[in-house]
Amino acid sequence: MPYYDLRCASCQTAFSVKASIQARSEKSIRCPSCTSTELETVYRQVNILKYRDQNCDTCSGEAPSCAAGGCCGGHCLGQ
């Protein structure tokens, strides 16, 4: 199940939740603060970096540190 970084559109509470894609699309995830279902997805910097690291241009994702889901930023070779 994917993690979602969400922010409540009503009270601006930001939170992370592990939920199925179905739960997200059906809006069955609720704000822990006010129980609103109007939630915005927050795209954090770390998620953008992780996405890019899936195509590590240093080792093509072959190093164990990259295959585990996160490139170490160019230090994946020679270790």
Ligand SMILES: [Zn+2]
């Ligand atoms: Zn809320």
